[in-house]
Amino acid sequence: MDTSVNRPELLLVADAVAREKQIDREEVLEAMEQAIQKAGRAKYGHEKDIRAVIDRKSGDVRLSRWTEIVDTVETEDTQIAVAIAKKFAPEKEVGDFIVDPLPPIDFGRIAAQTAKQVIVQRVREYERAKQFNEFKDRVGEIINGVVKRTEYGNLMVDLGRAEALLRRDECIPRENLKNGDRVRAYIFDVREEPRGPQIFLSRTHPGFLAKLFAQEVPEIYDGIIEIKAVARDPGSRAKMAVISRDASIDPVGACVGMRGSRVQAVVAELQGEKIDIIPWSPNVATFVVNALAPAEVSKVVMDEEAGRVEVVVPDSQLSLAIGRRGQNVRLASQLTRWDIDILTEAEESERRQEEFRRKTGLFVEALDVDDMIAGLLVQEGFETVDDLVTTPLEEVATIEGFDENVATELSRRAATYLERQAAEQEEKRVALGVTDDIAAIEAFSAKDLITLGEKGVKTLDDLADLAGDELVEILGDDVINEEQANEIIMAARAHWFEGEDGNAA
Known part of the structure; x- marks a missing residue:
């Protein structure tokens, strides 16, 4: 019995579909084989392992049943015991397959429709996979x-x-x-x-603006000029920081182009979005000043730990620095990735004076000295009474108007003040009922212990019951972060598990 059927038209159909869908011919033929297999299982049994192969040259279709040789038969439709298989195929071993050819299928209307659906579905899957592979790298x-x-x-x-x-x-x-x-x-x-x-x-992504400039500015495309950062308020304003790897080429001028031709081409594509092109600098303060252009900056104060920059501008430049609805400072902040606070010179001067008065008052109260001595300490950079205690006497004595005797007396008064303050805090801690177990935790200062007591956290169990974010909320994120809080809480819970190993034993 002839177990194959010659269908050269299958190859013609596969070629036509492959050309139309722009997918591989082999994938179309595999889809056809799966369709024929499905039709074969519908005829000979869905539980059987029916496989179809289309000859890639002649178009012959061969249908066969595959049976696996095993030691113990679990599924009779697809497996055969090795003892039985050896009777008619002595060369076969466990793990091999016995392949029985099957007669070709005469596709009926329903079988043909099913086969068509399988082929269409598989071709669509191949087409989607091709699309994904084509665009995922783009x-x-x-x-x-x-x-x-x-x-x-x-x-x-x-x-x-x-x-x-x-x-x-x-x-x-x-x-x-x-x-x-x-x-x-x-x-x-x-x-x-x-x-x-x-x-x-x-069309609002910062990368869109950067790529548009790469198309318009050959120096960017060639890598001579690099776009370091982009910030956008789509349709309104954008800021772009650029740097040149060639000292002879002005990065801002190259991006603007002759009479603004290059930047205007990008502006037209972005529906009139105004673009500020600024030079990038590795120095954060310089970069922030550039980013706030066109506003003029008088002074920059950085807080690296908090990631904040305080910018002082002349009173007349405040509205320009902030921009309409805060747009200029917001874009500058996005561009530099630093939080920017804008102050006028008058506000900064007033705040500095207030800070000076506060620190002076602290020393007057703590050391029982007059305003002049307290002011000299603040001017020399002393901010707390602790600073005075930890600073060597000879260094304090070098302050203008001070001598060794004055330095010694100030240091003695500072130590006395701190001792008195520590005793008062300890007394308050005990009065609040905060236990010694919590007081023994090195991460907590005396002030922290009082804060915990006022919030009802008085025992180790109270502390262990907290979540990390709750402890941060109580003490403040300027005192402790969530990672540190979690470590403290886990240490506080340790006593809950003491003796568990022994009990289990």
């Missing part, structure tokens, strides 16, 4: 497309061999794109989802 590129349709304000963009989604919030405000309009956008994400690869576009 994230960060600009692509051109045509608006195909609108769905709930979101735009479906035809990219030729795929569709992409341009969400309403990724469009530039007040931009009106209609069906049939050509659009340029930035590919910012490609995801493989059950319904196929989803390509997400954006």
Whole structure:
């Protein structure tokens, strides 16, 4: 009996589908084989291992049943005991297959329809996989497309061999794109989802502006000028920081172009969005000053631990530095990745005077000295009474108007004040009922212990019952962070588990 059927037209169909869908011919033939296998199982039994092979040259279709040789049969439809198999196939071993040829299938209407559905589904899967593989490596590129349709304000963009989604919030405000309009956008994400690869576009992404400049400015494309940072308020204003690797090339001038030709081309694409191009600097203070342009800056004070920068500007420059609705300072903050606080010179002077008065008052009260001596200590950089105790006497004696006797007396008074303060805090801690177990934790200061007692955290169990964020909320994030809080709480819970090993034993 002939167990194969010659169907050269299958190869012609496979070639046609592969050309039309722009996928590999082999993938189409594999889809056909799966369709024939499904039809074969429908005829000979779904539980059987039926396999089909299409000859890649002649188009012959061979159908066969595969049975695995095993020691112990668990599924009779797909397995056979080795003892039985040895009777008619002595050369076979456990793990081998016995292949029985089957007669070709005469496709009926239902079988043909089923086979067609399988082929269409598999071809669609191959097509989607090809699309995903093609676009997954193109994230960060600009692509051109045509608006195909609108769905709930979101735009479906035809990219030729795929569709992409341009969400309403990724469009530039007040931009009106209609069906049939050509659009340029930035590919910012490609995801493989059950319904196929989803390509997400954006016209508000900072990378879109950077890529537009790369298209307009050859020096950026060639790597001579580098875009270090971009911040955007889409449709309104943007800031871009650039640096040149060639000292002879001005990065800002190259991006602006002759009579602004290069920057205007980008502005036109972004619907009139104003763009400030500034030189990047590795010095944070300089970079912040540049980022706040066109406002002039008088002074910059940095707090690296908090990631904040205090910027002092002339009174006349305040509105320019802040910008309309805070836009200028917000974009500068995004660009530099530092929190920026704007102060006028008058505000900064007033605050400095208030700080001076506060520190002076602290020394007057603690050391029982007059304003002049307290003021001299503050001017020399002493901020707390602790500073005075820990500073060597000879260093204190070098302050103008001081001598060794004055330094010794001030140090003695400072130590006495701290001892008295520690005793008062200890007394208050005991009065609040905060136990010695908590007081023994080195991470807590005397002030922290009082704060805990006032919030009802008085025993080790009270502390152990807290979550890390609750402890941070009680003491303040300027005193402790969540990681430190979690470590303290876990240490406080240790006594809950003491003796567990012994009990288990």
